[in-house]
Amino acid sequence: MESVGTVVPPRTHYVNATYGVRSWLLTVDHKRIALLYLASVTFFFFLGGLFAVLIRIELLTPKGDVFQAETYNRLFTMHGVVMVFFFLIPAIPAVLGNFLVPLMIGARDLAFPKLNLLSWYIYNVGALLTVIAIVAGGVDTGWTFYTPYSSTYSNSNVILTGLGVFVTGFSSILTGLNFIVTIHTMRAPGLTWFRLPLFIWSHYATSLIMILGTPVIAITVLLLALERVAHVGIFDPALGGDPVLFQHLFWFYSHPAVYIMVLPAMGVISELVANMTRKNIFGYKFVAFASMAIAVFGFLVWGHHMFVSTQSVYAGLVFSFLSYAVAVPSAVKVFNWTATLYKGSISYNTPILYAFGFIGFFIIGGMTGLFLAALGVDVHVHDTYFVVAHFHYIMVGGTIMGFLGGLHYWWPKITGRMYPEGWARFAALVIFVGFNLTFFPQFLAGYMGMPRRYYAYPEEFQVLNVMSTAGASILGMGYLIPMVYFVWSMRYGPHASANPWGAFGLEWRTSSPPPTENFAETPVVTWEAYDFNPHEEPEVVGITGTES
């Protein structure tokens, strides 16, 4: 096709195996479904981003002068709803997970290919309901839907948005179910649990949260709708309900949901760090079990969102304690990634830059999590911009670094083409700088006392808000650059070999892009994870050098 002179024999792979819209919309190939999801989540990322731009424009000045207060309240609500439920939660599992879980374990597809396709349709039905709610005037409750504001007082499209969230939840459940069954039953011969790539471990942990947590948000939204429509007293005290009950139910899902976002990103980072240094992950089992520990402990810390909610002081103490417990496995991961760099062969390609960016955001986001778990400090910073900054560092910084890093790293596998390395490094830098400039000032504004969800604010906060808006415009540019060169590279990028990085892992042992059936024959695994150098005995390191 290109004027290369040599004739490349046309090879059949999953992209060109069949043609036509039907062949995509009715596909049961996990790789094609991953691309369908990629299109959907990218759309919602830019929609959510658009709301963010409008928010930042309004906050440029202390007075509410660009939008009406009602409009502003809808903007931040829809920014949150769209980003959380339609981008951050599905982004890595539904795109990279869908594409890679079967490839990494040497399987032909996921266990339930049709459920996989169904999950994409369910996602889109939920998304469509939410888009209708937005077009019909939006919703103004905040993505947290706190009662009794949402159940009794709000005049916006709470039910329709709630329905969108409710429906989309099922796509999450189906994806989680699919991953769990696939990882249990379809691993290639010889691929024991401790030979699995850490990406698989983190997706396994994520899937557990998806199937155990998501039903709770579904029930909660349903109860909210029941109260709003039929005036059944569940949350509104005027009807005999308890508004704080809603917060318990909501956070019982929504705190673990943060781990649905960040655990897959951690899985990506483990792959990037190992493969970009060509070394085995330091403390493989600790990193794997840390994922499981985070998934389990993540269910026990929801009350740390409620330290000033009138929840009992003793409940506050318990939830604070458990929140510190969940911080430890996260720290363990960071130390192990850092130790993996030791005596590695560290590439400076874009994927590792995103891994470094992730670690940077994760240190700041994680450490400020310790501020918030500290009861006495949380009382002051709760519901201020400090919290906004913190969760953007973790949820957004973490997930986006993982998502973009992973997308760059697996791009040659997904498309068979290379992206332009120079531009990609530049974009990674722009995103890192823009993100910090956007969100770091918000820690300071928060501690100074600026409450979140304020449409107008006292003048002393303006300087920090201007910095934040300036950062957001850099960040926005940073996101657009990859969008452009990815699209460009699909057509014009240089062809990629089966394993352009010299990486480890089964997905690199098939062609790029892979054939529909993934592998010509089922691989038999006789090696450990990330065993780049099987011929030399691994070096022993330790604190004293006399390690057992």
Place this chain on the structure above:
Amino acid sequence: MQLTVPFSPDQASTFAGEVDALYGFLWALTIFFGVLLSLVILYFAVKYRRRHENEIPRGVKGSMRLEVVWTVIPFIVSMGIFVWGANIYYTMYRPPAEALDIYVVAKQWMWKFQHLDGHREINELHIPVGRKVRLMMTTEDVIHSFFVPAFRVKMDVVPGKYSTVWFEATKPGRYHLFCAEYCGTSHSGMIGWIDVMEAPEYQDWLSGGASGGSLASSGEKLFQQLACNTCHKTDGTGRGPALEGVFGKTVKLQDGSTVTADEAYVRESILNPRAKVVAGYQPIMPTFQGQVTEEQLLELAAYIKSLSGKQGSEGSGGAAMPAGSPRPAQPAPGTAPRH
């Protein structure tokens, strides 16, 4: 502990210094770990950069000892922070026994304050410096949150119940009051000021303004208007229990359990009289749900409290409504319920 952190609000309460100290420590810790890890990563990234395309380094075995070290150290550090933070929190949420009580009713989108002497304020609260102040708060509609950055205190105000927050101002001045829990359209307009005054000025402020009677006396009037006194007779011969000397005591209930007669119990007994019936009495009291506002409920509580000689002495003198809020019309008993 007078540590000042950059980018922090005024330190104007006894909590402020303590919170700032922990906050400052946490930043120090963050910078320490952040810089340490960044330097290590940077050092490795330079030292072990890929020298040629086909380089394959030798593997490194994990180290149990290192894993234990970097599991245990963060755990110990975080337990330290936990105890430190819990300590501050515990003090914040144990209101002192003796304090200046002020009642707060939040609504979309304003803060209404009732002083015991009858002063009423909107979006502005005058308090004396150096004295413990306890707020008993509720809301007429959605959840709000009482937040004074300079005091480092915050507490949600939840419909259907009373929440309490206390503080002791240490520095006279005018400080922001914010609503921190999103409450609808004018959430960001639900702001006000806390005026912390020196004792003499505070006395001046108290003695100024128009009269309207103390909170307890308003409650007493209401008590008669609603005909509460026909059953709750002072001599105990009525169909309901006498309320003199009851407040703050433990009350025995029909089912053998007990309850402390506080504001929350008074409120519940008025709105949902059958929930906790006093032993020896019949559950015959009708509900006053929809007939009394949150503010009136607090007046009634103040009155019942005064019957136990608990309060009513706060800054006697003329009461006033400086903010010019018309007193809510008090519905006659039997008025149609209104929400």
